[in-house]
Amino acid sequence: MKINNDAHLTEDRIIRSVVDKSELLSSEKEHLLNCSGCSSVFEGFENDLKQLGKIAELSVPAPKRRFIAHAKKTERNFPRFFGLRTSLAAAITVLFFVITLHSDSMKSLLNTETRTYVDELYSDDLFITEINSLIENALPHRYTNIYMEAGPDYDDDFMDFIIPSYGDDTISGEGEGGLLS
């Protein structure tokens, strides 16, 4: 960039020079040295900033404490894998998992006990039902058709006809109108 030494520095170039004087071209530096107008603008802005810094410094209250390092260097001989915060976070996480696992195991334990109790009741019930059915009919299932009525036509009269009951006069013929009378 070619700059005329007689041309004044723009405001942008003056700001650049306040940021870092080395950013100016040699011709600009030379102009800044020789031109009273440009140098007064530059120095004015720079002085304002310096004064601002100084007033800010004056406006800070004085600290009351000072720092004294008490800790021994030996503690740094041990490897510090975790900081205090990380350790604390890890501890809390572990505690959380322990509590969660513990409560889950308790829950599952309670669930198992309940399930076992229900299962036992059910098997007991089945067993009692089986016993009751055996009391009512001890014959195996396949004999059931033999002794039980095969159809609706074999009623009591039919059975009496086939197998007359003991003391029936009709068979003995001893009664009135019987075969032997």
Add this chain to the structure above:
Amino acid sequence: MPGERLLSGMSEQHQNIYMSPGRAGKASEAQTVLLAQKAVSGSSHAFNQLADLYYNKIFRLVYYRIKYKMDAEDLTQEIFTQAFRNLNSLKEVEKFKSWLFSIAINKVKDFKRKKQFTSLFGILSDKNIKDEQKPDTEPDSKPDANPLYNVMRQNFWRQFEEVLNRLSYFEKEVFLLRFLDQLGINEISVALDKNESTVKTHLYRALKKLKYDDSVKRLLKESLP
């Protein structure tokens, strides 16, 4: 000169701190490097000397950003404690100053984030949030501190905050580090972990904003009678 009037209202001890260029400013780079080397190799005494050299600078850095004395004191203590504990992470002792400033900047950032977080969840009462949003109104506790100085101080910070609010976060940070914390471009780039050209660009933008509306000049005029 307004600055001298402000100075006349301060305690003698306070004046001594600010009239001199500052203990850290006086300390040569070589002295800092030497002390940093000793501190890294395990000397807590050397670190205490470094803390004495930089304590006021770090306190001011924190105060410029949070403007609350009690919090600034606590944070400064935390910054030096953290620096002492993490001395073994300091690879180049020549960059001790920038390293310390980077710890301070990050600590302030964390502090502000934490404050926002707590206020978001209503942990602090409304009154506390309001109190912490405005600049510190606590007068300088020195018995010989002029009441006029306290009023001017509060007025300055109020107006200064208004000027800074016109800058973006990064522009504000670079501006504060350059002109209030008096760090060089290289030191700022190390402290913020950005390259020098980025720092210069943000500083240029900040200055351009402040220059075009003469806000620095007006601040200097208005904050001081």
